[in-house]
Amino acid sequence: MTPLSAYLILSAMIFAIGLAGALTRRNAIIVLIGIELMLNAANLNFIAFWRFSEHPEALTGIMFVIFSIGIAAAEAAVGLALIIAIYRHYKTTNVDEVNSLRG
């Protein structure tokens, strides 16, 4: 069996990749994908901890991930709606160019 630390390191790497993308890319949709990746990395952590826990029958990790997936779906829907609204207004999805609050 793979040790817990391997899963945690993998999760940390995915989190770091998502963070790097979210912080450095200019396109808002890619930023959103990065955030989704970070959420997924956290989910992997929950599942791994659940699998290696002393009381797996409590199902806490699984439950957390199920709710987290639900929230991520809502977040994606709202986020993409915002991006589309911004695109309509500024004609761009570039986060660098969206820097003024005045319409």
Place this chain on the structure above:
Amino acid sequence: MSDTFDQIFVSLKHWLLGYLPVWSQPVISCLLSIAVIIVAFATLFAITTWLERKGLARIQNRYGPNRAGIPLTNISLFGLGQPAADGIKALTKEDIVPFAADKLVHFFAPVVLVIPVLLSYAVLPIGRNMVAVDMDAGLLFFFAVGAATELSVFMAGWSSRNKYALLGAMRAIAQMVSYEIPLILSSVSVIMMVGSLSTVKIVEAQSTYHGLLPDWFVFTPWGFAGFILFMISALAESNRSPFDLPEGESEIVAGYFIEYSGFKFALFFLAEYLGMFAISGLGITLFLGGWHAPFAWLTWIPSWAWFFIKLVTLVLILIWIRGTVPRLRMDQLMNFAWKFMLPMALLNLVGVAIWHFMTPGLPRWLVGFALVVGPYLLLGRGLMAGKNLAKRTYRFAE
């Protein structure tokens, strides 16, 4: 005697595995199951293409394919050689990739379309003890891999760099996403009744006989409504007429696989038909008692034969529908999904719950019946209200 026939494939597999070294048995067992599923359903696919062309032709008072038979002879066998001829043609045709296409995505789209469709067969019980994987979350698995096909449709449409392909892909995705909801909700009714997502348990729950009729879910008010809703959504999910807008020949030529030819086109064709078989098989599993015989005195016919008899019957009905109903318009399609199918499926869930908690007897039947027919009449009439359904008059034509 009937038991040997029933279990012939299972015992054959065990007998074969007995000759193999122990370490290789799990792998070989998997491979055998996969091979049998692929071969059986690919053969069914070949026969269905012929049946479909024949049936549609007869509905339109034509002959249909009646030439291709055994090569180099004059024996035509009612054109049964046609699938083989078509297959050879598709395999030997030139594979054309558009110059502007996204080559990698264009190549992978048909592959990632076929894989989920084949995966979905893993949870279908095609006979007693004949299911590739008896998963606890079998139905969820089926819908999860079914959802993956949407993306490959998009890949095909987008990578072709063709406006018709993109339009077709967009239509296909919109349609599949919309009809997935009534599809899943109508199967949730069965899940509520059985209390399990495992396909094997669902089939077991329908194994008893009640007087003349078997205890199939289709013979209950909610089950009948659920089956009809399920099959309508299944038609839309497998992009078949009357929901074949994604490939509407008269508008967008062939939809998302317009830029595919040769073997890749054959893969799309195969995936479409295999998807139709898989979803019909799921309908059988959920509502038509799976591999169970319809009457207690017919149980001597092997279970796998019953599954395939039911499957072919459903496919024939789908062909019949294709020969009858014209293609819907996009707004009609969406209205139908969101204004009729979704409320019906949700109300059906209420019907199941009430059915589940009422004691068996005539009142239960009456309430169940009222809970299906009432919404049906109300929704049907309500959607018709304010619509002019008189014969259309044309100002300039005629």
Place this chain on the structure above:
Amino acid sequence: MLGEGIIKGMAETARNFLGSYVSDERLTTVQYPEERIPQIENARQFPFLLYDGDDWHAGMRCVACQICEKECPPKCIYIEKSKDKKPDYTGKAQFYPAKFDIDISVCMSCQICVEVCPFDAIKMDTEYELSTTDRFGGLLINKQKLSRSNSHFRQIHPTDAAEVDMRLAAEKAKAEAKAKAAAAPKPAPPAPVAAPIGA
């Protein structure tokens, strides 16, 4: 919206499906290589060149006037005029086509060449089984292969052929009368042998 229409339609298609097995009248398909529908008289496929008599070269009516070549909308006719002359059916010396090719892969069967021909030399054929394995050379048909005798023309388009024959006979009679009138004072020169009309 209650679905009665769909049931009605399903019954109709089922009736057609079963009916096609019961009555052969429903199946209107013609099983082509074995069965053929006789062609109607005005059927037309691709042009051919008419000749009188038995010798396609000597009896060719075409005088290489090249009107059809100029009129042809898709430009599928190629004509080269001959250097020498040969006598036509009235006995008058005329040019003849040294080369007359029609590319029937280009031809659109419009019949304009037939309409413009002042000599009734080009007509429409009813032959339609022209498929070939060579799409470039095989469909470029030369003078010899284009030639059909007048009897063939009479066979495929009897009404049209009778009218043309009558007109040509009248013209020939006129030409002969003229020749006779011209020959009356002097002894007639040996008349060039022309195939009699409709031989």
Place this chain on the structure above:
Amino acid sequence: MTLPFIILAVLTIAAAVAAMSLRNLIHCALAMVGAFGGLAALYLQLDAQFVGFTQILVYIGAVAILIVFAILLTRGGQVPEKALFSSSWIWGVLVTVAVFGTLAWTIKNSFASQRVPAERVEATVKEIGDALMTKFVLPLEVIGLLLTAALIGAVIIAMRDEVKK
């Protein structure tokens, strides 16, 4: 570490890197789907069947489609000529390196490497359903409310405002 884990981990990381660095946005979205699929396979490897299939159903079946639609609606299908990375990318990289360093250091020094997996873990659908309906019924209701609110909110945000014109 077992071979399936290494294969899945490498694939997931490669797909995640591709999703964050490719030039064409659609390619990014497809690579993201690969990363989500890899994570779903990892969940299955960890005996979390239900979560794995839910991951496929929600992320590949819904979120990926949503993202792809958003890319097409914002005309992101063409390859951008301008720079891919934002002007302050150096700070982003620094923050990322710092975060990853901290995480890795913590994991390495934590008790995680000594943990042993539970013997037999059963998370059947029935158990999950029971838990959702009893212990976790309040979060479930809240999630339902959140999803409804998100649905309405997304529709309102993305709706064209007809009034202004």
